[in-house]
């Protein structure tokens with residue numbers, strides 16, 4: 001038999017199915033076993049991630065976690081529902097997002113190496129800035145943050161308003177024909193963010209239905225323990241997205257535009273991103289740009305429909321929309337869960353945590369911490385400190401698009417309410433089958 005490893009001896013295409021299985025096994029299959037076992041033993045994180053009913057309504061479970069103390073044991077490591085502890089962890093240099101692969105068992109190290117393939121990589125795999133520590137994180141973040149400064153975001157306001165108005169014009173036409181019954185996620189809440197981020201990044205808006213499909217698949221890979229069939233579907237979508245990006249980068253190399261992606265593609269040699277870094281960065285910006293904001297818009301409409309007095313108050317005084325968006329972000333956070341790894345041994349929440357320990361941070365629970373928010377389960381758009389939420393995280397990974405998301409929230413919701421003040425949820429909204437992200441897949445409404 002010829003010398004060399006299996007991957008050196010076989011053509012890449014022949015290994016693809018094996019790589020998919022190994023990738024799924026190490027990223028989802030193995031965590032699923034731990035989570036399932038944990039769920040059976042009553043572990044809250046296991047129940048949260050394995051039981052669909054808990055995922056749909058996680059707030060009672062968050063209170064169980066809170067009652068156990070600032071940090072408690074979960075099947076994937078310690079977990080916190082405390083705003084103070086979450087905030088400390090997210091801001092502390094003793095915690096990072098990366099983990100030391102060299103400390104993993106040999107089989108896992110092999111599996112990670114064998115399964116490693118640019119074209120199958122998701123938004124939460126290195127070198128995505130979401131999951132790398134400084135100095136790489138600093139380098140990526142610096143390259144993109146110029147496009148998201150308060151000034152750059154404000155300059156984008158007319159685009160967001162125009163996009164919302166065009167979508168609402170189409171809804172109006174549709175409502176004349178269909179009597180105003182429609183799925184608001186499909187026709188508006190998903191469309192506005194994808195069109196805005198595509199415009200900002202300079203990727204073709206006419207591919208938006210593809211982006212939405214690929215984005216939904218990418219979002220699923222954020223959840224640990226994905227079943228094999230869903231993972232395979234997600235990977236197929238990721239491959240299509242990488243193929244699109246590769247073609248798009250080639251085109252921008254030939255004919256650059258005046259947009260962020262053209263700038264990233266054409267960086268001078270001493271700053272240039274590798275092909276893999278370029279894919280990871282643009283894929284994250286594109287995916288994070290709409291997969292979260294769609295949830296903000298959908299969650300807001302459902303909450304305001306359930307609190308009609310507050311909807312009416314916003315119609316009477318649109319100055320309240322800024323506060324309303326903060327309260328939606330706090331009350332029903334689009335990103336519910338994140339995690340950090342201990343870099344250096346540290347004491348937090350009264351626990352001594354050893355380097356390598358993985359901590360689950362329940363952002364959605366921290367945002368309902370009664371130590372910070374009075375009567376936290378109450379939805380109140382006039383709440384004075386709603387903006388103290390951690391919905392955009394904190395520390396060095398604080399959401400780069402927070403300003404843009406807030407603006408899309410305010411413009412998108414205010415414009416919708418002013419155009420269709422009698423809008424009502426008309427059927428049962430269906431939650432997305434996701435755990436890390438929280439939002440609606442379908443939101444039936446009548447517009448008039």
Ligand code: HEM
Nearest residue numbers: 129130288289292293296335338392393397399400401405
């Ligand atoms: C309501 C909408 C949004 C929410 C709730 C949200 C939430 C978050 C959260 C929680 C994180 C950090 C996760 C962690 O600390 O582990 C994050 C990071 C990020 N978000 Fe957002 N996001 C939203 C919209 C956007 C938009 C519109 C963009 C536009 C490009 C964006 C781009 C990013 C990027 C690039 C990161 C990574 C930052 C880093 O690692 O330094 N997000 N977002």
